[in-house]
Amino acid sequence: MAGLTAAALAAVGFLAFQARASAPDVLAAPQAPGATPSAQVSGAPKPPAKDPLAVPEDSGTGERVVYALADRRVWLVGESGEPRTFRVMPSTVSPEPGTYAVTSRSGRVAGSDGVPIEHVVRFTSVEGVTIGFSAAVDGSMDSPDPEKRTGGVRMSRADGDAMWKFAAIDSAVVVVP
Structure with a gap:
């Protein structure tokens, strides 16, 4: 019985060590200013943080308008230069x-x-509702009435002007989740 108890305690100790080693830094105990960690925990390198303003990787290539549904964001991606992005x-x-x-x-x-x-x-x-980008003349970007079936993706007037200049007939529009 003592052998089983010792094995169980060793397993719990090992799991606690693993959990502590993989916990995010924000959960670590605060350190005094200027203090440095006494030991580094080795492991797989962390992937670089995703830039929330970067054009979605799954949006294709070339000149296009990218509309990310979950992010509520649009990118105007030209052939050269930095893309313009806006909410x-x-x-x-x-x-x-x-x-x-x-x-x-x-x-x-x-x-x-x-x-x-x-x-x-x-x-x-x-289902009979036309979907498109637009800007309210009064500049508003209010949430739509959930009782109405509307298809207008609203943006600021300045962003609407940029969209108007960028997206001609037959221009690609890529919608990502």
Whole structure:
């Protein structure tokens, strides 16, 4: 019986050591200013932190508009130079991830929610709801009414202007999760 108890205690001690060694630094006990750790725990190197503003890796190549649904972010990726990225307010109806092409554009119209919008760049429809990017003329980016089926992905007027200049008819639009 004593042998089993000793083996169990050794196993628990080993597991506690492993847990401590793999715990994030934010859980470590605070150290005095200027103190350094007395020992380094070796292990696999940590992957570099993902840049939240970087163009999603699974968005293809070449000139394109990238719309990340979960991040509520758009990138205008040109052939050269740094991409422009900005936050957007999604509508109540979203497209499935995939590659689309700009199908139509309008300078200024009323949105499906009745708000006057400008720089409308449409790229698909979902169950009869047209999906596209736009900017409210009053500059608002309010959350859409969840009771209405709308397809406008809203952005600021400055970002809407950049989208308008960038995304011509047949331009690629890549939607990622």
